[in-house]
Structure formats: structure tokens, C-alpha cells
Amino acid sequence: MLRRGFQMAVIHGHHGTLPGATHLLPRFNPASAFGSSTESLVSRFCQEMTKTKNYALPNASWGPDMLSLYHEFLEKTKTDGWVRVPSFRSNRDHIQGFKLPLELSANSDKSDWRLFTRCIEREGQGYEYVIFFQPSEKKSVCLFQPGPCLEGVPGFAHGGSLAALIDETFSKTAYLSGEGLLTLNFNIRFKNLIPLGSLAVLNVNVEKIEDQKMYLSCVTQSRDQQTVYAKASGTFLQMQLEEESSQQ
């Protein structure tokens, strides 16, 4: 019984009926009310918001490597079609006006939610990262500078902190490339440790989209590409969001 879950929800296309798990299963709706081209996904998801802090902008903690590569990619947003993906306090800010295929009423009254990869407010202490997305090629690059609060082996980033950021970059890339919204599985092979405070570059590609699933890969390496830190792959579930019936 417990094997049923995300994947069964795709196959059957409706909420499951497992006792105690009905609010956990995603619902796939093939007759969604809005267009889902990459262009429309990007324009909706990546809009800048004046009232909401964008954490994907440079701050004083960014080192020279992080800054210079950031400006290289910023140039590409003007000439090569790349998009800088904004990063807000919560995914709620990205999907305003749309509802998730999950029943969240029991958990929706708190104001202290934070996206895990933005959980540490103080600049430079935790995750510093920015994602750039290339819509026509369905790929992303994430610049990652781990702070001292992401430690695993003394002096180096915790493997789990890299895994979580790859999952997050996968997630944003999968959604923008075709509404891949939930991680089904994730695999990572570690090659070398990332020194805290240094720059690691995550190169993410959508490998294929098949049967409402998206398959992504990631190579994480140093800027000069001489050191591979990790290789990862992940599968995401496609789910179209529905517009809220009473939009403001």
C-alpha cells in the first residue's frame, strides 16, 4: 500500500485514497486553464516584485569569483536569452494567483515560512546563490558560494547542503522548462569537497521529458572546470498549476 504515492497519482490522475495521506498526493490536471509554454512560465514565475526581497542579487559577502561570473551571466541575459531567476523568501511568492494541487489549509496560517535554501538571513553565513535559466536550451547555471553555516567536514560544505541546492536548482529548472514541480528521486555522486567560501558552479540540463516526468542532470565544478565536486541526476513530476478562482 505504501508504495503508492507521487507516481500513482500521475498514472491515475486524481487524488489517492490512502488513509492519512490524502493531503500529500499531487493531482495532475491535463485540462489546465492557462498556457504552459516556457515563455509564459518564465514571464509569470520570474517577474520581479517591488515589495518582495530578491535574494538572488549580489551582496557584500560575494567573493570576486562569484561576482565576476554573475556579471558575465548578467550580460548573457541581455544578449543570449538567459534569464536571471529571482529568489524570494518562499515559493508562495512565485506562484501568487495559482493554487497548488495539495490541500494546505492546515498549514497556511503561519508567516515565518522560509524556503529552505534561503533559511539563513545573514548575508554570507549560509547559502549565497543565484540561478540563471536558458529557456530555449532548457538548462540552468547556479552560482553557489557556501558560507560557514553549511559545514560538514570541518572547513568544507556539507554534502547535504549541496544536494539540497542541486534539488532546488533542479526544481526551478524543471518548473520553468515544463511544470516539473515535485522531486520523485534524486541521486548524487560526490567527487571532491567544496571549501567553504569558495565558488562552485552547478550546470543543470533537462535531459528528457517523458510520461509526465522530467529527467535532469547536474555537474557541479570549480569555475575553471578543473575540479568536479559532484554529479547528480533527478526526476521530477509534471503538474500544471490552476488559477485561483478568486484572483485579486
Place this chain on the structure above:
Amino acid sequence: MLRRGFQMAVIHGHHGTLPGATHLLPRFNPASAFGSSTESLVSRFCQEMTKTKNYALPNASWGPDMLSLYHEFLEKTKTDGWVRVPSFRSNRDHIQGFKLPLELSANSDKSDWRLFTRCIEREGQGYEYVIFFQPSEKKSVCLFQPGPCLEGVPGFAHGGSLAALIDETFSKTAYLSGEGLLTLNFNIRFKNLIPLGSLAVLNVNVEKIEDQKMYLSCVTQSRDQQTVYAKASGTFLQMQLEEESSQQ
């Protein structure tokens, strides 16, 4: 060239000579100076320290489920040989008196390091967890209550936050079971989302130890075992720590 890394270091048993990566490769020393029975590992690694805060103790944010299961396992530490694994601000606190097989001099002068899974100081906001280890059976149980700063899908724990904690529980279990110290690879399949604020139970087992590698598995589920949240597996590299030459 870049394929060489952790695993090659095991095979050759010495530091690699890759340019730019010499401080990243582990060194395996089969002629370690101290005994490495599970008993001695536990007694050294799990000693309580009066001057160092132990984050694995209950606080006001723990819900009734977390508290009652914690007390169940605490009873087992008295009768069934289970050990409560202390959790400090940094792995440095666990390995005092021993040196890692890595050159850390460039990164060892900062005082703001924090173990990633203890990165959020405020009680109840981030990771609340405690690991219990069973030495004779080489298995662990981790009680996990994700706070609002671990959000992914609104209202639920980020998949990466669970992946990181499984990696951390693997890491502690692997070390205590036989000096498995570095994650080589990690795989996770997500089945259901974990509501923020609820209790998830991680059941970790050492499946086998072979060729200086340790293979671990984890099933994460609700307390009543009716909902499986994720299944994971991981491989760790065995590395014996050496005593520091000038111990205090």
C-alpha cells in the same frame, strides 16, 4: 583526470596529486594508532561535554509526538544498549584530539562554523532532530521535526532538507559503525511530502561493509508507519582518524 577522487584515494591509499585538488582528497591509513571497535568509537564520539551545547536535547518547540518517542528511546538507552548521539555546533567538537586526513589549514581560523543541520539557532524554526544509535545492530533512528524555515512546497519540508538530514544521519551512523566518514554517493526516492511541524522518523541501517566502503539504507516514515515519506541509500568511505601528535 577528474574522475579520480574519493574512490581513487581509497585504492591508492595516499594523497592524490591532482593540481588544485590535493587538499580535497582523503587519505586512508590502515595502520591507525588507535583501536576502532564500535565501542571505542562510540565512547569517544558520543561523550557529553559540559562546555559545549548539545542540540539533541528536548526544547520547548518539540511537539508531543517528538517528545514521547524521544522518551521511549531514552528508556532504551538504559535497557537495550541504544546510545543517544550528542549533537554539537560543529563536527570539530566530536573529533577533538584527532586530525582529519585533509589539509584544512587555510580554513581553520574562523569561529562561525556551524554544522549544516544545526545552522538555525532559534528553537523550532529549522532542524529539530535527535539520533539514537544501536551499536550491536549497527542501526540508527533519527527523530525529525522540520520547522518553518525548511520549506519547499508551501507547508511542507523541502526535499533537500530531508536529503541533508538523511545524509547527516548516515554520516554519524557510518562513522560510529566503522569509521565511514565521507559520502561517496547518495540516492533518495520521495514518496510523500512531510508537513512542516510534524514528526518524521528516519530508520537507518548499515547494510554491508566491503572494500573500505559502507552501504547504508534509510526508510523515512510517519510514527505510525502508515506513510512512507522517502527511501534512501548511501555509500560511505571508511577512513580512520589519526590522533593529533600534540594532544592536550
